[in-house]
Structures are given as structure tokens and as C-alpha cells.
Amino acid sequence: MAWGDIDIPFFAEAGFERRACRVTKLWFWSRDPARETCGDTVEDEYTFIGAPIIPGFPERGRALKDRMREAFLSYFEGKDHVRVEPYPVIARWRDDIHLTIASIADFQPHVTSGDVAPPANPLTISQPCIRLTDVAAVGRSGRHLTTFEMMAHHCFNRPNDGDVVYWIDECVRYCDDLLVNHLGISESEITYVENPWAGGGNAGPAVEVIVGGLELATLVFMNLEEDSEGEIEVKGERYREMQLQIIDTGYGLERFCWAAAGTPTIYESIYPETVAWLRDASGFDARLAEKDNVDADLLLSELSRLAGILNIDVGTDVGPLYDKLLERLANRGVDLTLDELKSIAEPLAAIYAIPDHMHALCNMLGDALVPSNVKAGYLARMLARRTLRMRDSLGLEVSLAELGAHHLEHNLDGSGFSQTREGILTILELEEQRYSEMLRAGEAAVRTALNGVPADATEVDDAILFQLAETRGLQPDMAVGIARGLGWSNLSVRVGFSAEMAARHAAQAKAAAGARGRVGILAPGHGIPATASDFYADTTQTGFSARVLHCQSLTDAQVTALDLSAEVTGSPTHAIVLDRTLFYPDGGGQLGDQGRLSNGATVSVLDTRVEDEVILHLTDGELPAGEVSGEVGWERRKQLMDHHTSVHIIGGSARAVLGPHIWQAGSSKGERYARLDVTHYQRLTRDDLDAIEDHANSIVEANIGIEKTVLDRAEADERYGFELYQGGPPKHTRIRIIRIGEHDVQACAGTHHDSTGEVGEVRIIRSSAVQDGVGSRRGGASADRGRRDLTRARPAPRAPADRGLRGAGGATRRPASLRPALLPRVEGAAEAHRATRGRDRAPAHQRRWFRRGCRARWSPLHHPRRLR
Template sequence: MSELEDAYRLDYFEEEGFTRQECASCGAHFWSRVERDTCGEPPCDDYAFIGNPGFDEAYTLEEMREAFLSFFEDNGHERIDPYPVAANRWRDDVLLTQASIYDFQPLVTSGETPPPANPLTISQPCIRMQDIDNVGKTGRHTMAFEMMAHHAFNTREDAADDYAYEGEVYWKDETVEYCDRFFEHMGVDPTDVTYIEDPWVGGGNAGPAFEVIYRGLELATLVFMSMEQDPDGEYEMKDGNRYSPMDTYIVDTGYGLERWTWMSQGTSTVYEAIYPEMIDFLTDHAGIDHSATEEELVREAARLSGYLDIDEVENLASARSQVADELGVDAARLSALLEPLEDIYAIADHCRTLAYMLGDGIVPSNVGTGYLARMVLRRTKRLVDGVGIDAPLDELVDMQAKRLGYTNRDTIRDMVRTEEGKYRKTLERGSRKVESIAEEYAARDEPIPRETLIELYDSHGIQPEMVADIARDHGARVDVPDDFYGLVAARHEGEGASEAAAERDDRLADLPETDRLFYDDQERTEFEAVVLDVFERADGYDVVLDQTMFYPEGGGQPADTGSLSTDETTVEVTDVQRRDGVVLHRTDGNPGKGEFVRGRVDAERRFSLMRHHTATHVIGYAARQVLGDHVRQAGAQKGTDQSRLDVRHFRRITREEVKAIERVANEVVTDNCQVTQEWPDRHEAEAKHGFDLYQGGVPPGQQIRLVHVEEDVQACAGTHVSRTGDIGAIKILKTEPIQDGVERIVFAAGEAAIEATQRTEDALYEAADVLDVSPAEVPETAERFFEEWKERGKQIDRLKEELAEVRAAAADADEVDVGGVSAVIRRMDADADELRATANAIVDGGAVAVLGSARGGSAQFVVGVPDDVAINAGEVVGRLAGQVGGGGGGPPDFAQGGGPDVDALDDALDDAPDVLRAIRNA
């Protein structure tokens, strides 16, 4: 008996006549109303619904979603709106939403906050990058999908007081009954449904679970999250760890919308069921037209395609051959028929994935969710070009964005076009690198390693298919793994997600949370408090007060500074931090535990930080107004003289856009609107304002502080001015890209903005004085001078070339014979450009050039060799430079180097003929 067998013995199963059985093929245990030899899931059983739909009527995606949600609404569940696919919008430990339970982790599942409803139902868009290589091939996998679900959050009676929800809503029996009833609601014979036991583990939790199979297809997963990892736990799960029951227990179900829709239509693959118009469009624009016999072969192959799961088969080709054998056709013929279709299926799915990603504001970049979006986009572009679809990629993505109802479709198309341009440049640069690597491994007679393939894609954006093509042309071997893109995605799915490791100081455990007075009156800078404790540190003291007006560092806002005074002493506060709710004031002295102190915050510094913090919100709001709703904060740092806001945007911010952002920001200032704060319930705030609330990070707790500035609303713990007019002028000092897809806006506010403007004006007037023109004439004059400078540079280059030719002609008298080859060996104390130009002129005349110079205080050599001369210039330079205490090198036809010993230059040139002869004769 398995350790969890009792957990699967449900009253509902007994009442409905289910029996526990063992699959004769795979050995899995399952529950069924009728006796069966096998569990019903491929490869134990084939699909039995293709060409034979499994429900009473056919449904579209939209109709199926509504049927599910309405059923559970009618059965006491509250429908809630889906969350974005970018899970890092509301949590900091993952990047993409991969299941509906992600919406409620970690705050709800831990019991820290209540769920938005209990029980609830939802249809949550998800993206699973690990499925990318299966898409198109299995007939059932999609990278983007909707997880229809119903959830219930329960606590054990003896622990109810410790959590934000209490009691049991429903548990295993009711969950299986709901599933059974929904099948019956769709017209299914319940005897055809099997429930396979498949214990679930993940994220330190575990529990029993069922895979629900109907006609060969897994349509639902019912997870009963009820255990937590414990070395001494009573249950050992399939990951090898032990687990114990936890106080909360949660119903976590998942019904794949796409698969239910597929089941209702019985099409050859899931893709024809969920993307019918797009599949027609793509096949038409790719010129694919199958005969009736070929269509039948495609259908039969789809029926058997459960074998093709890249995670579970060792080799895709062998699995494809197995399908071909069962169909009695040649594997090569089957592949030629299916592969173009598989690429079209993948294009349709990837375009939907991109519509979700870009529609939810993910900007393609080199990190985090941006990297994953870029990977999908570039793979899609490669597939589109490979199949030969005569339609632009942005149009294809827009088709899916339109169906999903996104209103920012122009921005989505713009992002796709911009990213395509970047990709073209990447390919131009990368092909040369691949050629070099291919030649290297061809010479070794070794295949290009998998890690090199992944690194070429990861660092240079070069897709493995391109590597394979170039490698073949250069005689190198490369084996592209079937799960290549899944391997790449796995390297990045945790990137940018933080692990919130709690660093708790045991000495603070017995202290109460510090009362933060600055939220009551942000302009107040003096207060009184009692010293609760003092901790001596290596560089001062950490003072804990019962209450404080000092703002602790956080959210990109520096800590306040100031002083604490008793009747006997005054200590300076140099830093303030918050740990586990306790505010620590770093001081240069000990005010004494139990003392009554008067605190004074540096008011001028506090007010400057307040102005810049509110200005940060205003700049972010203005950037979204000008650049688009996809703009989100990627980082921020407030200061007293200037601040910066990093925003996600897919191209450089232009000068005109900078002026527009500045104009909008200062309009908000002149409106002098009130800046307000409130502390609403988290779920109410999210429902009203969306997840754009969390521009600066996700705060903990059931209540969160919101700051309202004009139309901008953000969760924020910082200090702010009372009205936008208190900010003063806002001046953008510069913008710069800090990484691909992230633009930094540096700005100043209030007096700092005026001072920055004055510094710019001073520089302009100084330039005008130097040029002897008015300030208004500086740009035109500078441009004229620059063009004249460029023209003079060209004249100088021409004169240098002419001088080099004269020197080369005069060097005929210095020619020496080095084994049948003429060489010119000369010292000419010229700069590097002149040396190179002269060497080129000598080589053009058919001779080897060895030139030395001592200009600049060091010995320099330049060596040039004609193409038909067997002398390696890099080796010559290496030997000569070694004689002057240095080094150098380069390709066989041209090299340069040198060293610090100028006195040895002439001796080295004297030895040059022998060096040339030795290398020529080697």
C-alpha cells in the first residue's frame, strides 16, 4: 500500500461505485466506475475523440470559458478577473504565471491575507516556457493557455485564529464531485472518465492529486495542497523528501481551456480547434494544400501523437518512426508531410504567446521576462521565414492580440517591428562568429558542443538552426537537441526573481514594531520618544525608539538624517534601517537605554527628498502618457540634487519625447493637485487599480499604502509633498539606455532643477563666448566648425597617404633580400597611423615591411606581408617586441606591437632580417 493510498479513498468514490485499479501498461493506480485494463492516458491508450467529438456540442474558446465559469458560479463560486501573464507584476519570486494558483501565492496560500473570494472560479492565462519544444509536435501542447480553475482555501479548526481565513469550505470529495458533475453537464458518459492518482509536489508543498482523463486526453488536474516539507514528516513523496500536514489546506484545480475546446470539436490537433482562422491564414500564405489522402494521414498521425512528448521520449525521430510504423508509411514521408504543419501550429501558438506577453506590457530585452519574450519572438520569426509565410510578423501577432481583446495593439505591432530590426542586426554580426567556431570544430573533427549552441543563442541571439546551416557549409557537425529552447528558457525562468530570504536578528525579536509617525504628518521633523534599546556596532550604535519621525531607507528613497538629544547629550543620526518592523537609528553615540529623547530630522534634506520622490511618480506618469501604457518602472533612486527613474521601453527615448514628458510633468506641477494617501485592503486595491500599483515593488500585508498623485496611483511607503505645486519645476537632465529594453531618466526637481538649468545656461554662454557668437547661434556655429574639422581630417589623411607613398618609394634603397623575398626594414619615428599607411604602401609594392618608431616614449613595430609570401607577420612582431620588453601580434599579413625599451629599438631592427629568414625557412 502506498503512503497516500488512504488519502485517495473518498466517500464520493464509494458512493458512486468507483474502484481502485492498476494500469496493466504503466502500473499507475486509477479510479473508474467500470473495470478497465489501462488508465486511459497515452501511450497506454490512444486518443479516442479525433473525428469523434467528446461533448454534446462544439464550443469555441470563448464559449467553453463561459460554460465553465457559469457552471461554477451557479454552484456557489465567485467569478474573479484573471491576473496578467507577467507574474512579477505582483510577486517577486517568479517571472511568468504558469498556473492559476500563482495568483494567490505566497500571501493567500500562506494564510497571511484572505483570498479575493472563497470559493472562487477563474480562467487564468498562463505561459509555460518549458513546453516550447513540444508545441506543434504533440498536437496537444500550447505554450500559452488558459487554466480554468476553482479554488477553496481551508484551515484546520485548531489553527483558524492564526490565519486570514478560517474553517473548511470544501475538500476532496466535493472537488471530485464538481469535476464529475461538470463532465455530465457537458454531456459526457461518466463511465468513460478515469481519475489517475498522481501525487503533487512543488515549492516546498505537496499533496494528493488526480489527473482526470477522458478519451485519452488529460482534461483536468485536481490538486489537494495539504502538506509542507518536514525532515521528520510521516509521508515520503516522489521527490524523495518527507512531508507533514499543514494548518492550511487548499483546493488547487486546473482545467485546460484549450483541451476542453479541442475535445468538443474533435479536430486533428488542438491548434485547429483554438486557432482555426489563423491556421487557415497561415497554410494559405505558406502555399500548403493537402490532398484528401494526406488529410486522412495527418488525422491518423494526430491520433497517435501522444507518443511525441519531448520531455518523455529519448529521441523525437524514433518516436516519429514509431507513429509511422503504426500507420504503415515511410517515416521520411510522414515527416515531410507533418513538419511544415507543425511549424505553422507553433507560429500560431507563439503569436498568441507574444500577444499575451507584449499586451501585458513585457518589453523584449536581455533579462527576465523581456528575455523570454525576445526568445519567443526570434524563434517565431525563424519559423515564419522557414515555412515561407508571405505576411509580416507584426500582422500575425496582431491577429491574436485582436482576438484576446488588447487595446494597445499599435504598441504591440511597434514592439514586434522594432525587435525584428534588432534581430536582423544580430544575425549579421553573429554569422561571422559562427563561421569561426564551425571552422575550429571542423578542424578538430569534433561536433559543436551543446553548451556552445546554447551560449551562441543566449549571448548572441543566434538560433541553432542557423548554426547548423553554417556548420554544414564549413564541414562541421552539430546535433540540435529536441528540447533546445526549453533548455534555454530554463536558464532564465528564475532570472530577475528574488528569493526573499528573511534575515532576522534574534535580538530584535522581543522588541515591538516601531510606530512610524511620518505617515501621520510627513512635513513634521521634530518629535519625542523613549529609547527601548541600544545595540553597539563596529561603526556606531543602533538605537531603537518606541516611535520615530525618521524615514528608514526603502523604495529607492535614502534614509533621513538628523539628531537625537537628551538633557545630557546629542548624537547624530547618520542612517536609518527597518528590520522586522523595528526601526534602527545608526548614531555616533549612545543616548542610553530608557532615556527620553528629542528627535530632529534634517528638514531641508527631508523636503528635498519628498519633492524628488513625488516627482518620480509624476515623471513615471508622464512617461506612460507619452510613450505608452507598457512603460513600467524597472528601478529608481531618489536624491537631493537629482534622481533617476529606470523604465522599460523598447527603443531609445527621442529628444522630442523627452520634451513631451517634461511638459506633461510640469503641467501636473502647475495643476497643484493634492497628493493623498490611503490604506485599503490589498484585493480591493488590486481590483480597482490593477497591478500597475506595484511600480516600485510588492509590499507585504493585507493593507497596503497607496499614494495618489493626479491620475497616478501607486503602492508606496515613501514620503511625499502635500500638493504637486510643492515639487517646483521638474527638469529632465538626460536619458540613457542602461540595458537593452530599459531607459534611464535622470531629472531634478525644485531648486535643484533651477540650479541644473542654470548650469546648462552657463555652459551655453561660455561656449558662445569661445565661439564669439550669440547663444542662439551656438548650434549652427558648432555644426559648421565640426564639418570643417571633418574636412581637415580628410585632408590630413590624404596627405599622410601621399607621404607614406613617398617614404615607401624612398625605401627602395633600404631593401634587403630574405631568402628570395624583398623586405624594407626602416626606423621612421612617426605615429601609428603613418606607420600603418607606409607599411601598406610598401606591401602594395610587393615587399615585406618592417617599420619601427620611438614616438611617444616607447618602441613600436608594424609589420606587413604580401599575400603570396610565407612569413607570419604576427610571429615577426612577437619576436621583435620581445627584444624591447613587450609583446604584440596579429594576423599573418599585418601585425603590430612594441615595448618600453626604446634603447633596444635599433638593435631589434638590425636583427629583423635574420628573424624574417628564420620564420620563412621554418
């Protein structure tokens, strides 16, 4: 059987026939002997509008979704699948995507590669997902959504090991049994269309499940993985066969609800209270009542049917849809002009899109995301500002926070969120303030960007729109709207641009993930074995013996590419590889160890790096192969441990003081200073910093033991959740866990103390905004050795973040750094601290255990929703 062919005995047993679709030419299976099309063509309109094809579900909105979801999950639990709780919508366990776009994304790449065991096998889940490629079509097509739940059943087979749970035939049997015998769908309404699937680095044969003209599910039989040299091509990408065979299914919860409700659009079935509220509050219903010749349900039903069969981008090219709709309405005896149609359809599109956008936005904020102009934060800000523009177009006198409060009450169960309801509403309130500031400054930014563009231009260069969005926070439709008011009256957003912009962000994440991990010193296929990392066994040990396996000279280009830190004195000339080492290599934000290697001759180790699990000692000279002794510089190692441990302490304290949205956005731990960047939605006041500092010092003074364990990834995820990945997702299947009691837990490969008391007293010495929400707030801290030179400044209270964080056009203006006063290095520094801080401190003799310490900078973190 050739790749892509599907052997499904069930179809023959159940009376299906296989035919080629007259329109699409795709092969499909149907029990209806008269069917000539596959069900998903320009000739197959929706048949369920006004005539539900899933009987027995009278509920609407959240109640309908809850009951439909439970029906699905209970069915598969009855078929020996384990119910797994949904993952967060922010895909923090991955570095190649920002958002969870499908249920299988929960298990890519480590489970699908076979490196990590799944949480259960087989399993069933209903996973909230967010996809923004069709964001401009939401509200207009009658069916598009940015956020949806993908109900699924998955199993992970290892056929080479004789471990097969079930494969293609049984998967299709489950689907058909669910639809026909448990949901009551007519057998003749169902078609299964053969169409290969690809996504997230994997691919496989697939069948699309079409009912009443609507695709309800896709059943993917994943057996391929991306390989640029692979022999199999699927949708323009090359693949090779996997060791695993994976059942990857996706059943659209909201589409099932629509098919059960039979409403004119999907939005009335899943957001009925919000749609009714917005129609009334905007005056839409009152205006519609004045139009005697308009049947709104008829108009919307026809619009949905047309949008379902027309192959157009209804987000930016709605003209053909309206033309066809006017023609069909005329055939029904309804005569409308194009302007009259737009006066009805355009407000309704906004009314429908607002609850959809709020659903995605509240899910993102609930999973502790902070809006910004980069990465996933950019996507949240885009949705917030689209919602505000639609609100303004409707003339609604309601704030973004009020929209959020309504949505949380009627449409969303936030019990699994890490962010609080109050936290979500606070962020929405601040986003609206920033939106207003951006609009005031946006005119100048747009005028400057369009300098030289003719006044009669109809399109603006993509690069200009990208720049305005990514540097000024001006979304394309906003920028074009401002431009029209400035005299470029014919400008419009190019057809397909919104989808390309969303795809651009996805591609940037994937490219960034692919660019990580290789230093570029060793030749490809070098064959050098991985270095034994002995530094974890005892971080206080500095002397060791080893063998030189490899020594090579460095080119000027290689040295330049290393981007050496300012703490590297001199330029390395050679890279030496040992069979084992105590030198910790640069990684996880921590700079590499320094020291020396000797075997008669002595060379200085100026820096340490790692490539392909081979540790490179960058030296100022060469050593021949053979035995060698090494000595790690203890003063630097101790200071790096101080810094790294204090960063964990301060990060946990920031989360405890500021809230669960605090998530590490970056860090640096060197000998001279350390820095922690964290996500936070407003500028930190001195009181905020003092509270974090006091909390951090309480953790130091408690002298909590620091646990260091290595766990299988699946066990670590189940035990601690995704808060482990503060510093980004690790690549390995076994990960090192650093846990400070109940204060902080992270996957971290750095060097740390054995207890918090070894750090010394912590001082936060500086805080500044890195970017608007990147959302980072960056600060500096000092512990013990550093604290004797630094003391807490007491500047006048600063206004909260939203005042002074933004400049023209929404650009960030850096606030003045909070720089502490300097004290002389004198005995009795503790007393000087006490006088400056205005509070009593324990005398120095009671704090003998404080050791020479650290200076650390920082910014804010998050508790993602855990698996339960």
C-alpha cells in the same frame, strides 16, 4: 488517514472501483470494470480523434473556446461560485515568477497563506496562462501549447475556524457532474488518477481526470506549504501542513475544445483560420497535393496518438517519434521515407507553432510587456524570434506585425488589454527590425563564442548557449543554425536544453525573490520588537523622543555588505534600535534619512536601514539604553520628498505620453539626484522628453492633492488593479497607497509631499538606454532648486530608437546622454529658461508656490489588465 490518502465517498456511491494501474502502478478510480490501466500510459492512445467525446460543439477556433469557456463558468456560477475576471499573464503581483503559470498563481502567496482574503469564496475563473518549459515541443506533438486557459473553481477553507465551503468529496462531485451531465461525456470513459501535486510553494493530494487518453483536468486539494524543515516530502521538496485547505482545480480549455472537435491535432481545433492561412501562404497544401500516397489527416492523427503515449522529449528528440510513425504508417499501407516524412511534418510543426507563439506573445504585449534580454522581456523576445525563424523556414512573405494583426483579428479578444492594438503591432515591427540586426551581427558573436570548439563537435557547452541567449539575444536554435553555416555542421541543441533554459529563468526569479529583504545586521531570533514608524503621520516633523532598545557594534564585513551610497559620509560603527522613530529607512528606491541622536552624548545617524521590521540607525558612535532625543535632517528629508514625489509625477506623465506599456523597472531617490527607469521599446527623442516634461509640469502647476491611505491588499487590488505595483509587489497584507488624482497611483512606502505643487518645476535633464528593452530608458530630471542650474537643451532631432541602440551581435550601444546646458545661478533664471526653451513661461512672481526642489532621473511604466 495518512497524508496523501483521499477519502471520496462519491466514488463508492457512483459505482467506481479503485485499482492500481498495471503500467504506472498509480491508484485510479473507474466505472469500467474491465479497465486495467489508468488512461494515461503508453498503452492508452487517444480515442477521441475522429470521434469527439464531448458532443454538441460544432464550432471551431475562437467561437469554440468562447462557448466552452462559458459552459464551464456558467455551470459553476449555478453552483454559487462567483465569476472572477482573469488576471494579467505578466505576474506583476509576484516577485518569484515572471508569468502567470496557473489560476492558483493569481492567489499565491498572500491568499493561499491566509493573510489576504480571496476576491470571492468560492470562485470560478478562466485564467490565461503561459508556460515555456515545453516550447520546443509545440507544433510537433499535436498537443503541446505555450499558452492556454486554465478554467478553474477554487475555494479557501479554514477548518480550524469552522469555516469550510467544500472539500475533496464535493469537488469531485462537481467535476463528474459537469463532465457527465452537462458535457455529455460517457461515464465509462472517465478515470480519476491519484497523484500528488506541487507547485508555486504549495502542494497537496490530487486526482488527474483522464478522458479518452487525454488529461482534461487536475483536482488539487492543497493543504501543504514549502518548509525546508517540514516533515512531508512531495516530489523532492519538503512541506508542512497549512492552516488553510484550498480547492485548486485546473481544467484545460483548449484540451476540452480538442476533445469536442476530434481534430488530428489540438491546433486545428483552436486556430483553424490561421492554420489554413499559413498552409496556403507557405505553399504547403500545393506541395502536399503532389504527393498522391499521403493522407495528411491520417499522418497527423497517428503522430498525435504516438506523441501522446511515447515518453520522449519531442521538442529535441523527435527521432524516435518519427521512427514509430513510419512503422505505423507502413502498417496502414503508407510507405514513406524518413526524408519524405520530415518534408511534411517539419513544415507542419512550424505552421502549428506560429499561432501558438503569437497567442502567447500578443497576450504578453497586451499586458504591456516590452521585449528585452532579461526577465519576462527575454521570454517575449524568445517567442518573437522563434516565430520569425519558423516563418523564414516556411518561406513566408509576411511580417511579424502582419502575423500579429491576423492573430488579433481571428484568435484573440484584446478588449481587456492595457496595450492598444497599434501599440502591439508597433512593438512587433520593431522586434523584427532588431531580429534582422541581430542576425547580421550574430555571425561574429557565434564565431567568437565557439572559438576552440572542434569543427566535428556534435554539442556545444550549455554555458556558451546561455551566454549567447542572455547577452546577445541569440536563442539556442538560432545560434546553432548560424554555427552550422560557419562550419560546425554537426552541432545540435542538446536534448532537454530548451526546457532547462526556461526553468533557469524561473529559478532565477525565485532565487532573486528569496534573496531580498534581509540586511544581515541582527542575529537570527533577535527578539527585538518592530519599530513604530512615526514618519508617516507628519513627514514635516523632525524632532522626537524615544527609547534605545538595542545598540551593537558593526563588523567590517557588515559595513561592506551594507553597500552604502555615496551620500553616506563616513563609515558607521554602530547600529542603534529605538522603540519608535521619525527616521525613514532605505527602501523602495529611496535612500535613508540622516540626522542625530542625543542623550547627553550625541551621535550622527549616517544612514537608516530596516531589517525584520526593525529600523536600524547606523551611527558613528554608541548610545546606552534609555531615553534619547532624535533630530532628522530637514534639508535632506525635504529633498528626498521632492525627488520621490517627482518620480511619481514623471512616471505617470511618461505613461500618459508614451503609452500604457510604460512600467517602472527601477528607481533611485537620493538627496543629490533621483532616477526612474521605465520600460519602453525605442529610444526617446528630445521631443519625447519635452512632452513628458511639459506634462509633468502641468501636474505640478495643478497642485493636485496627494492622497496617502493604507488598505487591505485585497481591497487595494480590487480598487486599483495591478498598476499599484510599479515598484514591485509589497510583502505586507496592508499596503500604503499613494494617489495623485487620476494621474498616478502606486503602492509605495516612501515619504511624499501633500500636493504636487510643493515639488517645484520639473526638468528632465538626461535620458539614456540602460539595456535593450530591459527594457529601460533612463533619464534625469530637476525641479526648482536644481532647475535654476539646468535648462532644456535643444539638440538636433534624433532618430527613433531602432537606429543606434544596438551594436554587434545585438548588444546595446548606449546613446549619448542628453545633457542640458548650464546656466549661472542668477536672479531671473525664469527669463533665461524662457529664452532657452523658446516659449513663454509664467513670471516668477506668479509661481511663488514653487519650492526648493529636486533633481530626478527616469525611464518608462504599464497599466495591467484590472480585475473587473
